Amino acid sequence: MSQIFHPSANTLARVSILGIGIAVLGGVGGVFAYVRSPYQTQVQVIRNQPVPFSHAHHVRDVGIDCRYCHSTVETASSAGLPPTHTCMSCHSQIWGSADMLAPVRSSLAENKPIVWTRVHDLPDFVYFSHNIHVQKGVGCVSCHGRVDEMPLAWKAEPMTMEWCLDCHRHPEKHLRDPQDVVRMDLVLSSQEQQAKGKELLMRNHIEPDRLTNCSVCHR
Amino acid sequence: MHNSELEPMPPNAVLRPGHTFASVTDKIGSLVLVRPYELKWFIGFGIGFSLLMTLLFSAARLFYYGVGIWGIDVPVMWGFAIVNFVWWIGIGHAGTLISAILLLLKQEWRTSINRFAEAMTLFAVACAGMFPLLHLGRPWLFFWLLPYPNTMGLWPQWRSPLIWDVFAVSTYATVSLLFWYVGLIPDLATLRDRARNKWAKMGYGVFALGWRGSAMHWHRYRTVYMLLAGLATPLVVSVHSVVALDFAASLMPGWHTTVFPPYFVAGAIFSGFAMVATLAIPLRAWYGLKDFITDKHLENMCKVMLATGLVVAYGYMMEAFMAWMGNNPNEKFVLLENRPFGPYAHTWRLMMLCNVIAPQVFWFKWARTNVYFIWFMSIVVNIGMWLERYVIVITSLHRDFLPSSWSMYHGTVWDYATYYGTIGLFTTLLFLFIRFLPVISIAEMRELVHETGHKHGRPETSPGSAS
Numbered sequence: 001m002s003q004i005f006h007p008s009a010n011t012l013a014r015v016s017i018l019g020i021g022i023a024v025l026g027g028v029g030g031v032f033a034y035v036r037s038p039y040q041t042q043v044q045v046i047r048n049q050p051v052p053f054s055h056a057h058h059v060r061d062v063g064i065d066c067r068y069c070h071s072t073v074e075t076a077s078s079a080g081l082p083p084t085h086t087c088m089s090c091h092s093q094i095w096g097s098a099d100m101l102a103p104v105r106s107s108l109a110e111n112k113p114i115v116w117t118r119v120h121d122l123p124d125f126v127y128f129s130h131n132i133h134v135q136k137g138v139g140c141v142s143c144h145g146r147v148d149e150m151p152l153a154w155k156a157e158p159m160t161m162e163w164c165l166d167c168h169r170h171p172e173k174h175l176r177d178p179q180d181v182v183r184m185d186l187v188l189s190s191q192e193q194q195a196k197g198k199e200l201l202m203r204n205h206i207e208p209d210r211l212t213n214c215s216v217c218h219r
Numbered sequence: 220m221h222n223s224e225l226e227p228m229p230p231n232a233v234l235r236p237g238h239t240f241a242s243v244t245d246k247i248g249s250l251v252l253v254r255p256y257e258l259k260w261f262i263g264f265g266i267g268f269s270l271l272m273t274l275l276f277s278a279a280r281l282f283y284y285g286v287g288i289w290g291i292d293v294p295v296m297w298g299f300a301i302v303n304f305v306w307w308i309g310i311g312h313a314g315t316l317i318s319a320i321l322l323l324l325k326q327e328w329r330t331s332i333n334r335f336a337e338a339m340t341l342f343a344v345a346c347a348g349m350f351p352l353l354h355l356g357r358p359w360l361f362f363w364l365l366p367y368p369n370t371m372g373l374w375p376q377w378r379s380p381l382i383w384d385v386f387a388v389s390t391y392a393t394v395s396l397l398f399w400y401v402g403l404i405p406d407l408a409t410l411r412d413r414a415r416n417k418w419a420k421m422g423y424g425v426f427a428l429g430w431r432g433s434a435m436h437w438h439r440y441r442t443v444y445m446l447l448a449g450l451a452t453p454l455v456v457s458v459h460s461v462v463a464l465d466f467a468a469s470l471m472p473g474w475h476t477t478v479f480p481p482y483f484v485a486g487a488i489f490s491g492f493a494m495v496a497t498l499a500i501p502l503r504a505w506y507g508l509k510d511f512i513t514d515k516h517l518e519n520m521c522k523v524m525l526a527t528g529l530v531v532a533y534g535y536m537m538e539a540f541m542a543w544m545g546n547n548p549n550e551k552f553v554l555l556e557n558r559p560f561g562p563y564a565h566t567w568r569l570m571m572l573c574n575v576i577a578p579q580v581f582w583f584k585w586a587r588t589n590v591y592f593i594w595f596m597s598i599v600v601n602i603g604m605w606l607e608r609y610v611i612v613i614t615s616l617h618r619d620f621l622p623s624s625w626s627m628y629h630g631t632v633w634d635y636a637t638y639y640g641t642i643g644l645f646t647t648l649l650f651l652f653i654r655f656l657p658v659i660s661i662a663e664m665r666e667l668v669h670e671t672g673h674k675h676g677r678p679e680t681s682p683g684s685a686s
Contacts (some may be wrong), residue, residue: 004424005421010429032368035370160372162369166372
């Protein structure tokens with residue numbers, strides 16, 4: 001009886017076993033990498049804005065406090081985007097006729113808010129409050145990164161559930177004194193942070209056990 | 220064919236005497252290789268395939284509109300999907316029992332029914348596995364059931380029996396598939412060697428994995444086969460126990476009982492053997508396999524059905540007894556009032572008739588030897604076991620602790636379409652299996668020829684025709 005397969009079929013069989021393994025691992029690994037990549041999370045993806053507003057200039061060079069524009073960050077869920085009047089509180093005095101600011105002037109004239117491109121957008125099934133995070137001592141920089149170094153704004157963190165839970169499980173790593181919440185350049189050694197965090201957990205009545213209850217975020 | 224040498228069938232034979240290695244191989248191999256497509260096959264396959272299309276259509280509708288097209292609503296959130304899941308997974312149990320436990324116990328009558336019982340197991344598990352996924356509401360997120368490092372930082376809830384189910388059923392499917400495939404390898408090689416068509420040679424050749432029938436091959440084959448049998452043995456008990464825990468670990472009266480796991484396992488084997496009989500009787504008649512699947516096999520299956528049926532009856536009795544003795548008002552209400560006398564009483568009574576009363580006829584020899592009657596009874600048991608799951612799921616839920624939420628449950632047309640659709644999937648796969656693979660293990664039948672020859676002092680039959 002003649003052979004059906006050439007002897008090379010043996011090699012082919014072995015290679016395909018290996019190949020199937022690689023294909024499966026590669027496929028799964030590829031999906032894992034994709035969902036964590038900036039394509040999915042939008043981390044460090046710079047958005048075009050109607051007015052090229054530079055946080056780097058306004059925060060670092062000029063020294064404006066975050067809360068001057070994001071005025072409801074301590075009292076409401078949303079940090080708030082400033083109305084055009086806030087921009088004009090300075091720009092009616094300086095750079096009043098700059099071309100770059102034309103959309104701001106027309107917004108004021110027509111009484112229509114500037115339509116900014118949103119950078120951070122949490123899913124609708126998540127309840128998030130800036131108020132409680134700021135009150136309990138989570139610094140702006142923990143979630144938004146070094147905004148003072150961003151010419152145009154980008155997302156500094158992936159804002160996945162895993163990332164939220166990292167902090168909800170170990171909040172002491174990110175807690176600060178009230179006066180340091182808006183500071184961009186505060187650097188503490190890990191021992192200092194640990195001690196400070198433990199102290200603030202006690203002082204602010206934070207119970208990490210409860211912070212991972214489903215209903216804390218999904219109400 | 221070597222029919223001229225065949226002897227008349229003695230009453231207790233598991234194989235007709237006079238068969239040789241060659242005649243066994245010819246007879247079973249020819250079902251796949253020689254026989255042309257027959258009208259009977261096309262009719263059977265056609266019916267199965269049309270029902271399969273019904274399944275596709277109703278699943279597509281389900282994906283589009285959501286589970287609202289089914290009859291489920293508060294308080295009955297587990298409807299047909301769970302009933303069918305448990306029913307199908309139970310049917311699968313006979314395959315594993317026959318292939319693993321009866322192999323280890325060296326029951327030689329298993330040999331001619333193990334192959335298609337294993338195939339039946341695989342197809343039943345495929346049907347079963349579909350229902351929890353369809354029931355998910357968002358079936359495209361089924362992978363959330365698996366523990367994998369995800370961006371949500373979440374693991375499945377390990378304390379829930381529903382997650383144990385995922386592992387129990389997927390392990391069961393994997394081990395059953397391996398067992399079936401390993402058993403097929405020598406037969407695939409036989410078919411490869413006997414096929415005349417080039418593509419058939421290639422197809423069987425690829426899956427025969429280069430089997431040459433050397434002593435080394437057989438040695439390794441036996442080792443792997445016995446190891447897999449050992450692995451599969453605990454699965455016979457564990458899978459349906461875990462399915463039972465889906466119910467027993469809850470607090471619903473009528474579900475929350477310790478008797479559930481063993482009584483579910485017995486019920487599974489009961490329904491599994493009924494399904495094997497349902498399939499074996501027409502199969503051996505249409506394909507002339509009465510030499511291999513003898514009346515002795517059918518009689519043994521009846522005995523297994525009788526024994527497991529009695530365990531199931533004991534389970535029903537214990538449920539009722541414990542409800543009465545435990546004096547929990549809710550449990551008493553469900554088991555002693557609502558099931559036998561409530562709005563679903565007709566279902567409960569029909570279940571008792573099918574599962575408890577009817578199988579008692581198998582005490583009589585005439586019932587175990589009349590083929591038409593056995594086939595009829597196997598259908599009765601299949602229906603009875605479906606009704607059992609219906610009674611368990613629906614009657615406990617539809618009148619729960621809160622009388623203000625009591626209501627009635629009825630399957631919609633899409634519930635029935637999905638259910639009959641999975642019967643279509645099962646039938647389609649079964650007909651494809653009959654057409655392309657040997658329904659009886661050729662290699663093991665040769666072994667049986669050898670062994671029975673020894674036992675009856677017959678001279679050694681002609682050496683096997685592995686080529």
